[in-house]
Amino acid sequence: MLWPLIGNLTRLVIGALVGWLALRWSGNLSHVFLAQSLALVAFGLINAFAIAGGSWFGPLTWPWSGAAALQRRSIYH
Numbered sequence: 001m002l003w004p005l006i007g008n009l010t011r012l013v014i015g016a017l018v019g020w021l022a023l024r025w026s027g028n029l030s031h032v033f034l035a036q037s038l039a040l041v042a043f044g045l046i047n048a049f050a051i052a053g054g055s056w057f058g059p060l061t062w063p064w065s066g067a068a069a070l071q072r073r074s075i076y077h
Helices: 002-025 029-052 066-076
Strands: none
Touching: 002 029
């Protein structure tokens, strides 16, 4: 659960800091929404890289199948 926590804290920092800066510099609400979308992208990428790096089922290999993931999961747990 470390990687989702790191991703969420990163999302919070980017959303708050960049959103605040966007509001202070431009006063345009659309820039705040852009900051929030960047924060969500960062959150998604951190989680995607964590899963691809093997935090759930071990490192992903291609070709990938659901049955192979379940078999790999039983080996690691």
